[in-house]
Amino acid sequence: MIPKLLLFVGLCAIAGATAQPADRQLAFAEDLYANGEDVFALLEFKRFVFHNPSHAQTPLALHRLSRLYVSTTGNLTAAQETSAALIAKYPRSPLVPEARAFVEFLEVNSDFDGRPMQLWLKAENLEKQKRFDAAVAILDRIVERFPQARLADDALYRIGTIQHERLGKTAEARATFARLAQDYPQSEWLVRAEFQAASALGSVKGSEPEAAVALRRFAAKHPKDPLAKEALVKAAALERAGFVIKRQFDAKFVRKYAVRRGGQAGQQYAVDIQIAAGLSQREVQATLEDALVKESAKRAKPQDNVRVQGYFNYPITRAGAATWTPGKVPIYRVEKRKTKHLLLDLGLDILNQP
Template identity: 25%
Template sequence: MTDRPFPLPGKPSMAGLVVGLLLVVLAETALLPPAVSATTDAPEQAQQYRYALGLIQRQLHEEAARVLARVVNDPTPFSLRDGALFWLGECRYRMNDWTGAAAAYSQVLREHPQSTFRDRAAYGLGWAHIKDNNPKSAVESFALVSKKDPKLWIDARLKMGFLMVRYGFDPTATQAVYEEILAQPGLTGPQQFEAHLQVGIGRFNASLFAEALTHFEKALPLAPPDKRAVVQFYIGESLFRSRRYADAEVALARVAEASPTPDLADKALYSLAWCKIKGGKPAEAEPLFRRVADNPDSPVRLEATRNLIDLLMNLHRYRDAVDLISKVIARFPADEAGELSYLRALALSRLGEFTESLQAFRAFLKTYPKHPRAEEARYQMALVQISMGKFREALDDLEDLVRRETTPALREKALYRMGECHFNLGGLAKAREYFERVIREYPKGAARVDALYQLGEIAYQSGDHQAALEAFGTIADSSSELAAQALFRSGEVLMKALRFVDAVPVFERYLSTYPDGRLRDDALFKIGLCQLELKDTGKALAAFSQLRDSTGYFRQEARFQIGEIARQVGDLPLAIQQYKAIIAEDPKNPLVSRARRAIGIALYQMKDFEAAATTFREILKEFPPSDVAIPECRLWLGRTLIAQGKKDDGILEVLKVPVLYPKSPLVAEAYAEAARAYADLGRGQKAVQMWREVLKFQPTGPLADEARTHLK
């Protein structure tokens, strides 16, 4: 609303101005006493001057300019030299020689400050600067026009105001110009309208909405028909900013009655939608925002779309928000696109689509690392990762967040989640430190109760399993909001105590008590894991199979586990089938790389070495080096090459594991594989070197025993 809604009248036609000024000059010349003319001016000069004026009357400006140039360049004194300079400027202006015109006008002002042509020269100089795209100089020139000619002064001030508004001059100075115009008597209706409108806009931009409304209301009856909608719109906006939402609704509805332009009609609809929201009727705002958002020519299309997305989020219509953002995000500039990218990721997390949400948050942070939402995105991503059981990844984000300067509320939540992550990772001392820190630094914080709960959990996880079961049992039997979680956690405590037989009925109790509980899939998955620990693959398969119809994280996890079980029992075709189902159904799932790796291992076990090698190579090509499956893929590709008889190539491949991934748990295994291959090649010294490396990384265990056997 800082831009002028419509242009001011342009410069009066040059022909009209020339004729008017010409009559004045000729009249003045005719009144000069002959004696003065004869004694003051050379007859040739006076004749040339009159000749030039005649050429101007016939619009022969180029010829007139040549004659006037001779007059002004003649060193002989000439009483009408100021007039000759002025008309020279006018001719050059008409010839589109803005620089030359400005030079002539400036010479009048500089050399003849008392000339009757002074104000008109200043006015013409302003127009020359406008044409030369120099608004600052134009404003300065118009300001030189005096009040000797009130009409010319008013017109010059209106031009000044227009330029100052259009080119963003100091608002206070701009307001002063229009207020000075309003104080001038004899303004025409259109001039009063323009001044009131611009003063109103200035007051509006200064957040003086009551004063702005007064000026807009004075401008409305003076407005020409094609400008009434504009003024009505400003009235509605002023009422809205004054929090008079009901009155604003009425005023904005009247914009449509005043024959607005399509652009203004859309702006009014947009503001009307906000009146509905502020008036407590958000549902009525949606169709208004949508009408504007669906119009590709609307000047407020992006604003309406953005607010429609916010409205859908506030109404908890997350699916609609995700769909709309996906459809429109390409329309927005980078900063707005970043905000929408964040909201989409957030909406996905609210929908429980954790994998997709995590990917969306990662994309947001990669594309917009310095976005104002970056810290909140890291926190939200950590929450998603926690929900998926990816505690280390969550901890990385939270640690980075705590190191930054952030809000107290976000910092408290981050500290709590860090303790939670350490707890789930088994870092009990660290977890205790963070939970105690939450209680100490935020004694009245929202996370205090949860931190106390987790501190109690740490005590059980430290090894006092019986105390843990008693505490969780007490909570599980209560009506606390944590009852379901405590019951589930009891099963996990039993699992940690290796009491898998006892853990299964606890999880089963959870499933029967909370059949729709948020941890249902997790409980089924844990039952499957318990049965695996109990070596009952049949019951494990039964548990995992119940997750194949789920829609959350554990759907693909269960499939992967079913595949792993099938591979372990030698049913390699079934294993491959499960892995391929993961890839086909959820190609963006984090498990995909592991599933493809498992397919390669199964093919290796089936002795289809060519297919296995192809699978491993495709994984290495398509996934980033940081992917969790990459080190093992390199190890298995090396094994496959060795099995194919390409031992040298295989050795080079397996050695990439310790070189590229020195912290990988597969380093010792990679060296062992290389040692065996070197031994097969008859290169005993290299084999010995490799076995020694094995002992460096794994001094105990089966590989260490094998290494020592070969080194004897």
């Protein structure tokens, strides 16, 4: 912090002797703002506005100032006056709607002397800097210190969203959304939190079918909500992905096999195959997988399970089995064999050859 302060003081001294071009002044202020040096950024934006009242980017500088007054000093009056100046002096600026919205935001969320709002804006700045863990920590302070604040439920929802979308902390995100429903049952964010929780479940390996069901349940529960359509699209994508077997073994290990029997048994398609004796464990697994992938196309319904039972000598000596439930990773099991069984299978394998 001290080196930055010395640099700032030095630049101010230089600026006192030789005025910087307006664009360079603004660029410097923007750089400070983007890097989280909010106090210095506030001073630089003020200096820019004072020296350049007619510059095309002065409305932007005022807009930055109004937010920085709150996040750095908690000065709500200065923030309101700055936004009011932007609206009054630059009525044609495209930033006027944002300035009006910010004034309304200040008026609505000024409870607890504006301290929750100050934390909210700090967290917002941290998000823009991609410092997501730090943003979550600041938002959590709102929830813990000011649970009755108007922004408390907003902060909790934002925490869950960051955990899900930015940090990939699916379990924590789902817990946060559940807490929102429990602690703030009247929150305007409940519907979105329900959608986010279902979407987050889709990120958990092996939970795709459950997530698809949750998303379809959401769409049925909230058919008129704009998120209902997105929920159905996500559910369909998860279902499609869940009905495809992802290979785990290299195809070069696949060996020839013969399908001895196959058919539907309830909600499972069962197949028996015979493979050559003397294969390695990896070759058995790869061959079972190949049969699993190819034979799964014959099941009655996409959601049906598939089982492949492998034999060295059908139907006497089992080689192993592969089972697959749509939406989950296939399970492979190879039988352990004793030497005497291996010799017997090799002998029978030779006798069975044409």
